[in-house]
Amino acid sequence: xxxxxxxxxxxxxxxxxxxxxxxxxxxSLRKQSAMTGFSLMTVLHAYQLLESQGMLCARERSGxxxxxxxxxxxxxGVMQSAESVSVNDFVFDVLQASxxxxxxxxxxxxxxxxxxPRQHLTKSLSAAARQTxxxxxxxxxxxxxQALRQLIAxxxxxxxxxxxxxxxxxxxxALEALSLSLxxxxxxxxxxxxxxxxFYGAMQALERLGLRAITVEVSPDRRLNLAAVERALQxxxxxxxxxxxxxxxxxxxxxxxxxxxxxxxxxxxxxxxLVEDDVYAELYAGKQPLLPLKHYCQHGNSLxxxxxxxxxxxxxxxxxxxxxxxxxxxxxQQLLSTISTxxxxxxxxxxxxxxxxxxxxxHQLRRTLARRKCDMFEYLKTHWSSFATVHHVPGxxxxxxxxxxxxxxxxxxxxxxxxxxxxxxxxxxxLNGEYSHCLxxxxxxxxxxxxxxxxxxxxxxxxxxxxxF
Amino acid sequence: xxxxxxxxxxxxxxxxxxxxxxxxxxxSLRKQSAMTGFSLMTVLHAYQLLESQGMLCARERSGxxxxxxxxxxxxxGVMQSAESVSVNDFVFDVLQASxxxxxxxxxxxxxxxxxxPRQHLTKSLSAAARQTxxxxxxxxxxxxxQALRQLIAxxxxxxxxxxxxxxxxxxxxALEALSLSLxxxxxxxxxxxxxxxxFYGAMQALERLGLRAITVEVSPDRRLNLAAVERALQxxxxxxxxxxxxxxxxxxxxxxxxxxxxxxxxxxxxxxxLVEDDVYAELYAGKQPLLPLKHYCQHGNSLxxxxxxxxxxxxxxxxxxxxxxxxxxxxxQQLLSTISTxxxxxxxxxxxxxxxxxxxxxHQLRRTLARRKCDMFEYLKTHWSSFATVHHVPGxxxxxxxxxxxxxxxxxxxxxxxxxxxxxxxxxxxLNGEYSHCLxxxxxxxxxxxxxxxxxxxxxxxxxxxxxF
Numbered sequence: 058x059x060x061x062x063x064x065x066x067x068x069x070x071x072x073x074x075x076x077x078x079x080x081x082x083x084x085s086l087r088k089q090s091a092m093t094g095f096s097l098m099t100v101l102h103a104y105q106l107l108e109s110q111g112m113l114c115a116r117e118r119s120g121x122x123x124x125x126x127x128x129x130x131x132x133x134g135v136m137q138s139a140e141s142v143s144v145n146d147f148v149f150d151v152l153q154a155s156x157x158x159x160x161x162x163x164x165x166x167x168x169x170x171x172x173x174p175r176q177h178l179t180k181s182l183s184a185a186a187r188q189t190x191x192x193x194x195x196x197x198x199x200x201x202x203q204a205l206r207q208l209i210a211x212x213x214x215x216x217x218x219x220x221x222x223x224x225x226x227x228x229x230x231a232l233e234a235l236s237l238s239l240x241x242x243x244x245x246x247x248x249x250x251x252x253x254x255x256f257y258g259a260m261q262a263l264e265r266l267g268l269r270a271i272t273v274e275v276s277p278d279r280r281l282n283l284a285a286v287e288r289a290l291q292x293x294x295x296x297x298x299x300x301x302x303x304x305x306x307x308x309x310x311x312x313x314x315x316x317x318x319x320x321x322x323x324x325x326x327x328x329x330x331l332v333e334d335d336v337y338a339e340l341y342a343g344k345q346p347l348l349p350l351k352h353y354c355q356h357g358n359s360l361x362x363x364x365x366x367x368x369x370x371x372x373x374x375x376x377x378x379x380x381x382x383x384x385x386x387x388x389x390q391q392l393l394s395t396i397s398t399x400x401x402x403x404x405x406x407x408x409x410x411x412x413x414x415x416x417x418x419x420h421q422l423r424r425t426l427a428r429r430k431c432d433m434f435e436y437l438k439t440h441w442s443s444f445a446t447v448h449h450v451p452g453x454x455x456x457x458x459x460x461x462x463x464x465x466x467x468x469x470x471x472x473x474x475x476x477x478x479x480x481x482x483x484x485x486x487x488l489n490g491e492y493s494h495c496l497x498x499x500x501x502x503x504x505x506x507x508x509x510x511x512x513x514x515x516x517x518x519x520x521x522x523x524x525x526f
Numbered sequence: 527x528x529x530x531x532x533x534x535x536x537x538x539x540x541x542x543x544x545x546x547x548x549x550x551x552x553x554s555l556r557k558q559s560a561m562t563g564f565s566l567m568t569v570l571h572a573y574q575l576l577e578s579q580g581m582l583c584a585r586e587r588s589g590x591x592x593x594x595x596x597x598x599x600x601x602x603g604v605m606q607s608a609e610s611v612s613v614n615d616f617v618f619d620v621l622q623a624s625x626x627x628x629x630x631x632x633x634x635x636x637x638x639x640x641x642x643p644r645q646h647l648t649k650s651l652s653a654a655a656r657q658t659x660x661x662x663x664x665x666x667x668x669x670x671x672q673a674l675r676q677l678i679a680x681x682x683x684x685x686x687x688x689x690x691x692x693x694x695x696x697x698x699x700a701l702e703a704l705s706l707s708l709x710x711x712x713x714x715x716x717x718x719x720x721x722x723x724x725f726y727g728a729m730q731a732l733e734r735l736g737l738r739a740i741t742v743e744v745s746p747d748r749r750l751n752l753a754a755v756e757r758a759l760q761x762x763x764x765x766x767x768x769x770x771x772x773x774x775x776x777x778x779x780x781x782x783x784x785x786x787x788x789x790x791x792x793x794x795x796x797x798x799x800l801v802e803d804d805v806y807a808e809l810y811a812g813k814q815p816l817l818p819l820k821h822y823c824q825h826g827n828s829l830x831x832x833x834x835x836x837x838x839x840x841x842x843x844x845x846x847x848x849x850x851x852x853x854x855x856x857x858x859q860q861l862l863s864t865i866s867t868x869x870x871x872x873x874x875x876x877x878x879x880x881x882x883x884x885x886x887x888x889h890q891l892r893r894t895l896a897r898r899k900c901d902m903f904e905y906l907k908t909h910w911s912s913f914a915t916v917h918h919v920p921g922x923x924x925x926x927x928x929x930x931x932x933x934x935x936x937x938x939x940x941x942x943x944x945x946x947x948x949x950x951x952x953x954x955x956x957l958n959g960e961y962s963h964c965l966x967x968x969x970x971x972x973x974x975x976x977x978x979x980x981x982x983x984x985x986x987x988x989x990x991x992x993x994x995f
Contacts, residue, residue: 067686074690076679084684092684094814145858156664171660182655182870186648191640194841195625210545215553215561217536221543229698229864261862372663372869389618393730395698399868400841401651
């Protein structure tokens with residue numbers, strides 16, 4: 058094969074793979090020649106060959122462009138619908154599906170992104186861009202930006218929770234925070250107490266770190282059975298407990314003050330480290346925030362993890378750990394995973410939090426979420442109560458729906474998908490395939506007339522599906 | 527204890543912990559009362575008590591501020607100097623020490639941060655801030671921003687390396703890229719072939735993932751002994767090979783084209799997955815870039831990892847994987863670690879890469895690094911050659927220095943630290959404590975007269991230390 062044919066074949070592959078999109082300009086002859094090492098003449102012949110094959114168009118004085126009609130392999134964007142999919146596949150599919158602007162994302166883990174204060178954050182990002190200096194990247198190494206850590210500590214202080222900026226480590230979102238926390242308080246093979254149902258991220262992290270799980274049931278009514286917790290701690294040498302004390306994902310319930318005190322005592326008695334996932338903390342419904350379980354733990358072996366993803370902005374990927382005595386160990390662990398978090402977004406958050414707009418935004422967000430959650434609850438209660446129980450507790454934006462035990466919500470998930478609705482089936486939140494008759498519903502989206510219509514269709518399809526039992 | 531005394535004690539603790547810094551304003555009486563639930567009167571009494579204790583100052587019409595003379599527990603910023611420290615402790619200390627603007631960071635893994643094009647990046651960040659939309663966070667979910675992936679693929683295409691945008695996954699830096707890659711091609715207990723000496727991140731990742739390492743020596747002269755590679759592949763069922771084909775960290779050498787072809791054939795023959803760390807690829811010294819080893823691997827089971835951290839900006843924490851057939855598995859694995867990378871920095875990189883400034887910057891960067899590396903090499907050759915061998919190969923910014931076998935460079939590391947110079951001792955790059963007589967020197971910093979003076983002092987101290995042998 059001649060050299061120009063070789064190059065043409067290479068370029069043709071690139072065009073088919075989408076490296077060069079239809080209509081896009083290819084590098085100039087001179088540039089292509091400099092980069093690939095082929096002579097100018099070889100490049101010209103290759104371009105001419107591709108032009109003769111209809112893959113390129115030559116335009117007067119503007120070089121060669123990819124023809125408009127070329128088909129690329131591109132994104133398919135279609136979801137799998139096999140009956141047996143892993144939790145991870147599910148989460149992946151639900152996240153990917155949420156990219157579709159026409160999808161009604163009731164399975165989404167984040168609140169409606171239109172609730173984030175985009176304009177204020179844009180201003181703060183621009184301000185942060187202007188503030189970066191030669192050494193910013195170094196100032197923001199673990200444990201993270203000093204001013205940001207202080208602002209976070211001040212927010213805790215305002216609620217009476219004593220957390221020093223020195224124990225705070227900034228992470229790439231809450232999931233990294235939780236996974237690093239688990240790593241510093243456990244060794245592979247250790248037992249970890251988790252809730253059931255639980256956030257799938259917790260179960261996946263346990264699996265990935267070679268940890269063994271012992272579960273305690275979460276009930277929509279009374280939350281945690283303390284006697285069951287103590288039995289679990291007696292039955293296994295539990296090293297750590299991962300839980301959400303506020304607006305638990307997926308059920309939505311929170312621990313009472315008394316239960317938090319009692320749990321803290323149990324953890325102290327059995328020397329169990331606490332890894333607390335507090336990402337919904339800011340989304341309380343009443344006037345007063347809930348205090349984290351860490352606040353009640355006197356023994357110091359507790360790590361409080363949170364982020365801005367659910368309350369301010371999902372795309373920044375900034376979380377933190379109030380790590381107590383483990384702060385230094387966490388930073389060292391971070392050097393093995395992501396090294397540090399992005400500098401500009403840390404600076405942007407400092408700028409935003411200093412403007413005091415956050416309180417106003419949170420106030421508005423809490424009101425909107427509370428209203429939308431009530432609307433969704435009313436809708437489901439009215440239309441679904443003949444075949445399902447809808448649990449509603451104030452705060453956050455999740456509703457937990459229970460069908461009859463023989464119903465498989467995976468089937469409902471697939472029904473919904475055909476209507477461009479995602480749902481989070483209960484199995485996602487289970488270690489042993491339990492909760493297959495449950496659904497978590499994201500109630501953060503406005504119930505517009507179009508969405509109500511879509512829900513009506515879904516209701517009809519569910520009823521048809523249930524008629525078979 | 528009265529309520530106001532309780533609150534005062536809480537606030538005093540917060541002040542000592544640095545939540546409120548000297549001179550900083552405390553929340554107003556009304557705000558403090560609203561947040562803590564104490565009455566206005568209780569808050570006032572608490573503030574007055576702290577004022578009487580000298581911890582707060584009341585200022586006319588501007589509320590209460592923390593007194594200026596309060597001592598906080600603060601950052602100590604002092605490095606440990608115990609003789610036995612783990613690799614991780616070292617890396618942590620060297621990174622933390624680099625924050626000190628007076629430190630001469632010869633142990634630093636990144637190039638001199640003043641070489642990054644800060645002003646252009648600032649503009650791009652501001653532009654990105656203006657571009658974010660409600661759905662940006664969704665558009666940038668795994669595999670990452672489509673335009674960014676295409677721009678990266680185009681850079682490869684320009685060198686004749688065929689990589690489709692569809693196989694590229696954006697990650698939180700190269701280290702996450704490498705660790706995710708290892709995870710998808712291995713199971714705990716598997717054998718992985720690595721170089722010796724090797725990037726410590728590789729060894730740490732292997733340890734964290736429960737993988738077993740088999741090593742092949744890297745020589746400053748001929749790089750890899752292919753017969754030794756084949757013997758290793760024959761002796762163990764090696765699943766993957768992690769290596770750097772260009773400007774290997776720490777030794778600085780690169781694989782020849784012939785060695786890359788031969789290695790690719792070996793990996794094909796023994797069905798070994800390639801995890802290639804290509805972070806220094808852009809820092810070549812001549813006119814032509816080096817082609818990655820992946821380019822020669824026809825079997826498709828190869829993952830090419832890189833980032834912008836060494837060539838454009840360290841603080842963005844954006845890397846990528848050209849993952850071939852593993853692209854989807856990588857994205858699913860990402861949902862278990864960081865979910866996705868920060869949206870604004872992805873958008874900023876797209877903006878920057880589209881401006882074409884990157885080529886100009888790289889051109890300048892390569893020239894500066896080549897000059898500085900030569901300067902440092904000349905200095906060390908002149909002053910150290912009586913007691914050490916300094917290896918110099920073109921490209922990148924590392925020099926590899928070998929002392930006599932009985933010398934422990936850990937001692938030299940500590941000598942240097944007292945002069946505010948960091949160094950990277952050879953042990954950092956070894957699985958079995960080898961290379962304890964070697965040093966990696968970062969040659970990316972300008973050799974100013976002040977730095978030359980400092981190096982002279984270091985040389986004298988090293989000579990004194992070596993006199994004992």
